Amino acid sequence: MEAAAATLVTGLVLGGMYALVAIGLTLQYGVARIMNLAYGEFVVAAAFAALWLFTSLGVSPLIGLALVMPLAFLANWAIYRIFLTPLVRRAPNAGALETDSILATFGLLFVVQGVMLALFGGAYQSYSYLSIPVEIFGATITANRLVALGFAAVIGGGLWFLLTHTRTGTAVRAVAVNPAAAPLVGIDMARTAALAFAAGGAVVASGGVLVSTFLTFNAAMGVVFTMKALVVVIMGGVGNLMGCLVAGLLLGLTETLVASFVDPGLTLAATYGLFLTILIARPAGLFGVAAR
């Protein structure tokens, strides 16, 4: 019984991390309609920023968050305004924009990766921050993972509040649900999309900073995060915050349960099995727009 409880806790913590890493993508893809293939690179870039702040300047990653998130917001705003707005303008429909953005961000992936390689080299990086064991229901978890989970909850909750209780947030949701009709009710599409993309970027950066406290990473590892985030976002329903959270937790729980009680070798199979089952039952994802 205690083993089962411990497994649940471990699974939820892992799932929280998946959700955190995916929330940014759901904003960028669901609202700004930019399928950002360089997503994982931004996660890793934020991780490097945290590493540099921590090892060179002695700045704690949690304070680092306060620096990295606004910076990432501005950088992503600029990327959207300068680099992606021309694509948005000339795209005749959402499908064309998706294709264009995939190609453009695929290029961006190599630029960001190249810059990181030039600055930090290709070697593995890892640092020790808050790796103190904490015991919860018989599961021993490091404090850094718990802190990451806590921040994921705060960031996710904060975003949810902003999206549901503010005018801007409502506009963002309107764009996510029906991009064609949103301008008819006076929503500034370009501004809302840029805002969503930048906010997504800031959340990505927070994910990268938090993940860097307990994962070993290198400049080439971005694609791992892009893939995981994509699975979570599609499984949860594109553009849906709650879906992202539920899908992330489901994924973490499945992996941990399978690793503990079946065989660690089958975690990948279980992940994609779950992914397929959900997509067959609800093609638009758990909380997908079409299923509403």
Place this chain on the structure above:
Amino acid sequence: MKKDITRRGLGLGASALVLAAPAVRAQTAAPTAVKIGYAVSKTGPNAGGTAVSITPNYQLWVRNVNATGGLRLGDRRAPIEVVEYDDRSSSEDAVRAIERLVNQDKVDLILAPWGTALNLAIGPVMNRAGYPQIAVNAVTDRAPDLGRRWPNSFWFLGTSAEYAAGLVELLSKQREAGLIGNNIAMVSVADGFGIDLVNAARPALQRAGFRASYDRTYPVGTQDMAPILAEAARSNPDAFIAFSYPPDTLAITEQARVSGFNPKMFYVGVGTAFPLFKERFGANAEGVMGIGGWQADSPRVQEYMRQHKELVGREPDRWGSSVCYASLEMLQQAIERVGRIDRPAIIRELQTGTFDTILGPMKLEGNVRREQWVVGQWQNGEFMAVAPAAKAGARPPVLPKPAWRST
């Protein structure tokens, strides 16, 4: 071409073309520079390994050779000029890059990429073109066969069977000394090297009378080791073995430390020998065993360490790096003994000669380097070689492993 290309000393390029002419002519028309090419993984999944064990050593060697005026060809010295590509960790790109180095850049010699898969991929091309292939960072059980099939290929890190055998021998000795019992917990990454190692270790452990009460594999990129370690700890093993990749090695060690899982012997895979491991775990690295190891007290190894730190800004890893540098010293001595860029003669010299390297005298048998360190242990801040015990310079392993400290 999407690849990036770095050329040093473009001005020398034209005259270096002379080298493409048959060796007989190279003898008479003395070359001004020796063109050495390599395609290594600067991006993609192999970038981590490449940046640790390959690129710094290639750069250090070229710097050291050029600092003395270059390679000694007969009575003159020819500086090294480098042509460098990124193979993006892809076999197709690696093969294309080698073909380009051979046919278009017409380099004199080619240095190998990191990893078994890429070395196997470029093997046929290197063989056809007749270039020596010093596959320094590759571990494969087929190394002896490959050395026969491609007589131009040289395999430096041995076979996975050797690593498994060395580990089991160490375990048996500790059991004889009464330090551990029969109960083993073992995990391995479900990918090339992990699979090879565990497949070699299972029968070897069984023959030696050990019982693997927990034996599981996990997929590459597993980000949470908690469930696996919890299960392994539940089997209450005397020794824990993980045939893991660098990110997993760090994650497993971290999880073991955090959960207080402290078996009498704790062995983790690739990455234990990285300086990052020591930086990350500090005093907690003490007593941890892993793949590799070196004789840290040798003055030549210390000098190599100093130069590496000076050039790259960090310490080398304690497994592949020094072997990589030693293989380049061998190549240099082979070239200088031949006295010209005559690839068949250089290959013959590498096959038969004995060379003086930072790791001591080195000689290949059937194109394979025998007798290498297979298990190392962190002892007083250094990753000392502990197995095979019969090899000169082996340190006795320290067991039981000290308890994890809280940091």
